[in-house]
Amino acid sequence: IAGFARERLREDFRRADVGISGVNFAAADTGTLTLMTNEGNGRMVTSQPRVHIAVMTVEKVIPRFTDLGVLLPLLVHAATKQRMSVYQTMINGPRRAGEPDGPDQLHLVIVDNGRSRLLGGRYEEVLACIRCGACQVACPVYRTVGGHAYAATYGGPIGAVLSPLLDERPEHAALPYLSSLCGKCADVCPVKIPLPDMLVDLRADHQAARGDATRQARGWRLWAALWTRPRSYRASVGMAAAGSLLPDRLVRRLPGARRWARGRELPPLRGAGAFRRWVAMRARRDGAGR
Template identity: 55%
Template sequence: MLQRALHNLDRRLRTAGESAAAHPDWKDRAAAIRRETLLDLDGWLDRLEHSLVARGVHVHRASTPADARRVVVELAQARGARTVVKSKSMATEEIDLGNALEDAGLTSVETDLGEYIVQLAGERPSHMITPAIHKTLPQIRDVLAKEAGTDLAVDREALTAWARDRLRGEFLRADIGITGVNFAAADTGTLVLVTNEGNGRFCTTLPRVHIAVMPVEKVIPRLADAGILLPLLTTHATGQALSNYVTMISGPRRAGEVDGPDELHVVFLDNRRRTLLGTRYEEMLACIRCGACLNVCPVYRNVSGHAYDSVYSGPMGKVLTPLLSGGTEGADLPYGSTLCHACSDACPVKIPLGDMILALRADVPDPHSGARRRRRIFWTVWARAWSTPSGYRLTTALGRVSRGRVPGLQAWTSTRELPRPARESFRDRWAKEHA
């Protein structure tokens, strides 16, 4: 399934690649803008906060995911909110905000179609741009039909129409809209949100309160920089010259306006990001979450996003997950790489992902070092044994007798198959036929 979806995506991205080739210097310009931001991240954040506050926006600084969850939950509770509509955001996945809201007794509804399907299925997104990329249309029908309580056709239009009606009701009912942020311009105090479906627009138009969760590296120095970064983000994410909707929000609803939120809150989320400044991993904060590295990664293409068992998957996930957790999560991810560096080539802001994956193998202790040592011992013994004819004959005879059930290898064979040995060895057959 993933293969077919990625094939559809490949076709789009190829066309986009051709149009991006018309601006060969755009990657350089974007990379420069992102690095300029990182040179003085704290300074730009202060400027952003100043600009936002001047526009009547409430700014909250959260150093840990728990802090961010507490800010949002307390805001919701203080306003007596019952229903929250969410627009797809990796930052809210990172802090597991949906579950925190549910635990606090609120109803939290994902409104991006793919994310909604994943939420109903009780799963996690498998791709940062298309969360339900691992599901086939009949599987999606089953998930939606169960929620609908009626039968639905395996038809893209029909399923979309059903979800449209269902989620329209949620938008009208919701007290709070929660979104991420793609870019936040320090000079004008503007939040830039990129969406295709329009759910992000609903979340920032109808509910009385809008809360945006913004990882600190999303700040850009100038709103004009978005003119370079936006087309680069969307061509690399979905192959679109520009996403269908780009919303630039500069403060809450103003006097006389008939829609838009009365209150706008922005939560700056650190979660160890600022500790990366000045280290060899600083450039990881240049990431614009386009997903280009996932789509080209030979590992991601074969194992899909869930195999990473982390919010961020693919090459960028291999780097970011151990860094954001201080090595307690995803420490084995840097080893799940072919080091082919296709990710480094694909990255629109030129992050040397392949180099970072390699460096992390040295910097983060490998949680599977015991298993690795056992494997090394096995191969050493095996190499010794097969270096002599008698050792070879003995072990292959044992293999035939045990029919591949080798004691001590269960950890390996529980998920893989050993080759089945032939009933009779070639030597035995030769000896018999030429006797």
């Protein structure tokens, strides 16, 4: 398959008049564009066509060319666990006199699309993302629902933070809720973006914009009042366990539950037995240690 693709695609690259590529990093001091690939397509699309158009977002600019010594290994290891990608393409402009390949023209398109608005604000750190995808691989929600569920360019935890900030479409406002807040994304992020904290803040912003933050706060206070009292806690867990035995089709007919349960399967609850066994086991272990 690889041989067939190579034979067909090479000719397409040779015949192309215009090649379009992305950019992983752009060094401000030298103007060098860096492109990392494992397949070799990036090198062909930037050297074979007569015109090369490179498209990048504004946060891809780094201060110095020497910073690549840190950022390139960091990106590759976080993305694919390699020491370095197979191809590292450094582009400093169109083909010069005497050079055998390269484009006659190079055009760089820098996209802002609302990113400069984030500078100096609470969410500024999200612009440090190097697009390694490590948070997506670690996220249990992303692994379950896939990237199409985000209905945006960026998926996973970084998409759940970045898309609502860049795009005011209503469907993107709910993306911060596509997270269990387990913290795995922050653990694996190579540039240490506090994604769980940002997800919580974006949820609060969403509730405030909708005007139901007070209603949600009342709900949490009611939950805290019930679950900080043993008697009401046991009663609520027992009711939930009994309710979980109902068929899903009946649960979906309950007032207020139809929209919530339409895309969910409710797991059966086992009550507090497992938790009590865990407490007893810890008590026995601590007693034996004394």
